[in-house]
Amino acid sequence: MPTLIPTKERLTPKDRLTLALQGKTVDRPPCICPGGMMNMIVESVMDRTKSPWPEAHSDSRLMADLAAGMYEGGGFENYGVPFCMTVEAESMGAPVSMGSRTHEPRVTDYPIDAVSRWIELRDIDVTTGRAKVVIEAIRHLGKKNPEVPIIANLTGPISLATSLIEPVLFFKALHKKPEEAHELLEHVTKNLIAFGKAQLEAGAQLLTISDPSGTGEILGPRMFARFALPYLNAIVRELNDFAKAGTIIHICGRLKGIYQELNLLGCDALSFDAITDVRQVAEHVTGKVLMGNVSTFALENSGPEKITALCKSCLAHGVDILSPACGIGPRTPFENIQAMVNAAKKGEKKEGANKEGT
Amino acid sequence: MESQESLLKELSNHVVDMAEEEAVETAKRYIDGGFDAYEGIDQGLAVGMERAGQLYEEEEYYIPELLMCSDAMYAGMDILTPHLKADESKDRHKVVMGVVEGDTHDIGKNLVKIMLETAGFEVVDLGRDVPPEDFVSKAMEIGAEIIGLSTLMTTTMENMERVVQLLAEKGQSQIRVMVGGGPISSGFARKIGAHYSRNASRAVELAKSLVGEVIPC
Numbered sequence: 001m002p003t004l005i006p007t008k009e010r011l012t013p014k015d016r017l018t019l020a021l022q023g024k025t026v027d028r029p030p031c032i033c034p035g036g037m038m039n040m041i042v043e044s045v046m047d048r049t050k051s052p053w054p055e056a057h058s059d060s061r062l063m064a065d066l067a068a069g070m071y072e073g074g075g076f077e078n079y080g081v082p083f084c085m086t087v088e089a090e091s092m093g094a095p096v097s098m099g100s101r102t103h104e105p106r107v108t109d110y111p112i113d114a115v116s117r118w119i120e121l122r123d124i125d126v127t128t129g130r131a132k133v134v135i136e137a138i139r140h141l142g143k144k145n146p147e148v149p150i151i152a153n154l155t156g157p158i159s160l161a162t163s164l165i166e167p168v169l170f171f172k173a174l175h176k177k178p179e180e181a182h183e184l185l186e187h188v189t190k191n192l193i194a195f196g197k198a199q200l201e202a203g204a205q206l207l208t209i210s211d212p213s214g215t216g217e218i219l220g221p222r223m224f225a226r227f228a229l230p231y232l233n234a235i236v237r238e239l240n241d242f243a244k245a246g247t248i249i250h251i252c253g254r255l256k257g258i259y260q261e262l263n264l265l266g267c268d269a270l271s272f273d274a275i276t277d278v279r280q281v282a283e284h285v286t287g288k289v290l291m292g293n294v295s296t297f298a299l300e301n302s303g304p305e306k307i308t309a310l311c312k313s314c315l316a317h318g319v320d321i322l323s324p325a326c327g328i329g330p331r332t333p334f335e336n337i338q339a340m341v342n343a344a345k346k347g348e349k350k351e352g353a354n355k356e357g358t
Numbered sequence: 359m360e361s362q363e364s365l366l367k368e369l370s371n372h373v374v375d376m377a378e379e380e381a382v383e384t385a386k387r388y389i390d391g392g393f394d395a396y397e398g399i400d401q402g403l404a405v406g407m408e409r410a411g412q413l414y415e416e417e418e419y420y421i422p423e424l425l426m427c428s429d430a431m432y433a434g435m436d437i438l439t440p441h442l443k444a445d446e447s448k449d450r451h452k453v454v455m456g457v458v459e460g461d462t463h464d465i466g467k468n469l470v471k472i473m474l475e476t477a478g479f480e481v482v483d484l485g486r487d488v489p490p491e492d493f494v495s496k497a498m499e500i501g502a503e504i505i506g507l508s509t510l511m512t513t514t515m516e517n518m519e520r521v522v523q524l525l526a527e528k529g530q531s532q533i534r535v536m537v538g539g540g541p542i543s544s545g546f547a548r549k550i551g552a553h554y555s556r557n558a559s560r561a562v563e564l565a566k567s568l569v570g571e572v573i574p575c
Contacts, residue, residue: 103514104511106462106487107462167465168425171421171422171425172422172426174422175423175426212510213463217420219422220417220422223420223422252540257417296512297541
């Protein structure tokens with residue numbers, strides 16, 4: 001029996017997202033964009049909150065105001081920081097360019113040139129640098145609207161590893177030096193758990209891990225099972241109790257070929273790219289709440305009508321949480337984001353999702 | 359004495375099997391046997407890399423495997439190349455490539471480079487995070503026929519269009535532009551006046567057709 005929501009009771013965005021992540025019945029689907037690699041920030045929100053990039057990447061007050069400005073303006077129904085996937089790599093020793101108003105920060109060089117040299121990497125210190133900025137930003141967000149869920153974000157283990165060592169060297173090491181590649185991934189995972197825990201203890205209620213370089217398309221099913229899955233699951237296992245509202249994993253690229261492995265992920269929700277058909281994921285992945293997958297290219301380059309149609313199609317094909325398929329570009333027009341939120345608001349009541357079905 | 363045919367087959371197999379040391383060892387035996395170095399590359403190592411590319415298309419191999427295969431190919435080439443006759447290393451079609459400014463994800467670009475080199479193109483790799491002007495000036499400097507651009511981020515796609523515009527401004531529109539990467543579609547490529555390939559092995563077919571169009575044979 002699905003839980004019935006009394007008609008008079010209004011669900012807050014936090015309640016709704018929490019229920020949706022637990023696979024419970026909601027009045028209508030939530031519409032979120034987690035943050036981190038899944039950037040949720042656009043230029044008009046920078047202007048409105050007077051918190052522009054690149055400054056907001058390194059200032060906790062600006063970061064919090066910018067993240068909050070998205071919901072306050074009628075956009076995504078969550079707060080999420082940071083706005084890039086370089087905080088962890090920088091904290092572990094990679095040089096980072098902060099980008100510009102319209103370009104995300106990026107790693108400009110790799111601190112190690114062999115997987116065996118992982119021992120030379122610094123540990124993430126949440127009391128200093130941009131890791132501290134993120135933690136403080138979450139504390140500031142905790143003092144804003146308590147009805148809005150705050151999402152902690154982590155860069156996935158393979159994506160962090162390939163921000164610390166040249167990806168070609170890393171991917172070859174999976175064949176040439178598998179033991180040492182595992183040691184690097186263990187080290188990276190240990191650091192991610194510490195950073196994720198600090199974010200959740202600072203007041204975030206849920207966790208998203210985005211691993212754009214650890215995809216089935218890059219690694220193939222065997223390598224994904226050996227080098228991505230165990231570390232993603234280690235993070236979820238360690239942080240599950242701290243992420244009270246739930247956990248989301250975002251995997252880029254085509255998922256065909258790794259459906260079996262995705263079923264073994266320990267997260268509550270699976271978020272995926274626009275290249276993957278929702279119907280196929282719904283058919284092959286069980287026990288997961290599905291999140292996605294409105295094309296970020298369409299969000300940036302088309303208009304509200306097209307976005308409304310894409311949202312309807314996502315929802316009709318089985319998405320439980322409406323979200324962009326990846327991080328959005330800062331030039332994305334705000335009315336396209338509002339079109340997404342409106343589509344979710346017009347979405348139908350969802351009975352307990354396929355998560356219960358296992 | 360081993361036949362050339364069996365050694366070529368062996369070279370090709372070592373590449374497919376990701377066996378770098380064996381590729382070197384066989385390449386040495388091939389040269390010791392007095393066989394033609396160019397044929398060793400063209401009909402041995404490159405055939406192996408093409409087979410690896412085929413396995414990638416068939417989703418049997420993925421990126422770690424392709425990179426291992428390419429290591430075996432390049433290791434074999436290091437042995438054979440010094441034995442090429444002088445005229446065999448000239449007059450190859452030139453390609454300038456790199457990841458556009460704003461992005462540092464270069465795995466896709468590296469794969470395309472490997473496959474283009476396998477197919478006999480001369481590739482000048484400008485690396486990651488490359489400003490649009492640099493692509494154009496390098497291509498003009500070396501007389502390249504193709505510029506290959508890659509990005510994995512939607513925010514940097516405009517820099518691809520900028521390269522096409524710069525070429526037009528400088529009257530260099532005979533230089534064709536190939537684009538690829540996660541967010542890129544054939545529709546986007548058409549819109550900016552570039553050519554699209556979905557993956558590294560398709561990029562070779564595209565490059566071949568582009569130089570065929572530009573240079574009448």
